[in-house]
Amino acid sequence: MKIDARTSLYGIMGKPLGHTLSPAVHNAAFASCGINAVYLAFETLHPPGCREAARALPIKGLSVTIPYKSRILGHLDSVEATAAEIGAVNTVANRGGALHGFNTDAGAALKALEGRMDLERTSCLLLGAGGAARAVGFALRGRCAEITIANRTGDRAAELAGALGCRWTPLPDAAGVRAGLVINTTPVGMHPETGRSPVPVKALEYASVVMDIIYRPRRTALLNLAERVGCVTIAGEEMFLNQAAAQFSIWTGLEAPVLEMKTAFDQAVGGIK
Numbered sequence: 001m002k003i004d005a006r007t008s009l010y011g012i013m014g015k016p017l018g019h020t021l022s023p024a025v026h027n028a029a030f031a032s033c034g035i036n037a038v039y040l041a042f043e044t045l046h047p048p049g050c051r052e053a054a055r056a057l058p059i060k061g062l063s064v065t066i067p068y069k070s071r072i073l074g075h076l077d078s079v080e081a082t083a084a085e086i087g088a089v090n091t092v093a094n095r096g097g098a099l100h101g102f103n104t105d106a107g108a109a110l111k112a113l114e115g116r117m118d119l120e121r122t123s124c125l126l127l128g129a130g131g132a133a134r135a136v137g138f139a140l141r142g143r144c145a146e147i148t149i150a151n152r153t154g155d156r157a158a159e160l161a162g163a164l165g166c167r168w169t170p171l172p173d174a175a176g177v178r179a180g181l182v183i184n185t186t187p188v189g190m191h192p193e194t195g196r197s198p199v200p201v202k203a204l205e206y207a208s209v210v211m212d213i214i215y216r217p218r219r220t221a222l223l224n225l226a227e228r229v230g231c232v233t234i235a236g237e238e239m240f241l242n243q244a245a246a247q248f249s250i251w252t253g254l255e256a257p258v259l260e261m262k263t264a265f266d267q268a269v270g271g272i273k
């Protein structure tokens with residue numbers, strides 16, 4: 001890679017970033033399209049500083065992750081309608097010094113599900129009520145027959161259920177929900193605690209499709225349970241790659257080189273199963 005005075009700068013802001021695969025995937029995309037740009041990890045706990053840095057350096061685009069997806073909203077010049085409704089931004093584009101916020105998580109989740117099932121006829125059990133659950137919940141609102149949120153903390157479940165106009169239940173009662181689609185947005189089962197599933201196999205009794213948004217490990221304990229009882233499983237890498245591809249298009253105006261991005265993901269994730 002040749003870095004010179006014309007090289008554009010992109011990056012991901014958040015903390016912790018030790019395990020992020022975004023640099024691997026985005027640098028591969030830039031390289032494969034012959035775009036003179038680099039993408040770095042900016043581990044920071046200072047959103048206003050990031051805003052100033054983005055304008056001053058300038059940084060052309062940012063991915064936004066934990067813990068800033070909601071907090072970044074107040075530091076932007078504009079927020080696209082979907083991201084404003086969700087209340088979370090995962091993508092920032094710097095256009096002539098003005099910072100615009102987008103959410104590519106919601107569309108990424110929908111893209112992973114569409115074509116695999118008839119969403120209109122399916123009830124969904126959504127595990128978790130945090131930022132990722134908000135994006136998935138808003139993506140599915142009005143598309144799924146019914147949504148039920150199951151969360152460890154009742155207040156958060158009730159708040160998101162209120163925003164989505166759907167039901168909620170405490171996480172231990174998730175097994176009592178009849179749902180054809182189960183989606184995990186909690187970190188339960190994520191590396192290094194890979195043996196845990198957020199729900200017992202009983203919660204999958206009526207499920208035909210189970211999606212996990214965790215991508216490390218690639219096959220979570222939940223997906224292994226789901227496979228064992230005959231469900232179609234959708235691994236977290238699908239949503240991760242979909243959201244990254246949409247970010248690339250927002251930043252460059254080009255179609256994302258999805259095969260190269262997937263290859264870079266496969267190489268970066270290495271031998272982790």
Ligand code: ATR
Nearest residue numbers: 128129130131132133151152153156185186187188
């Ligand atoms: P994100 O932006 O990735 O969604 P978040 O906003 O911190 O992150 O939300 C994490 C979600 O995972 C929450 O629903 C959280 O439940 P609480 O609302 O009770 O905190 C859930 N979660 C995190 N750790 C969990 C655990 N060990 N068991 C069950 N749920 C957990």
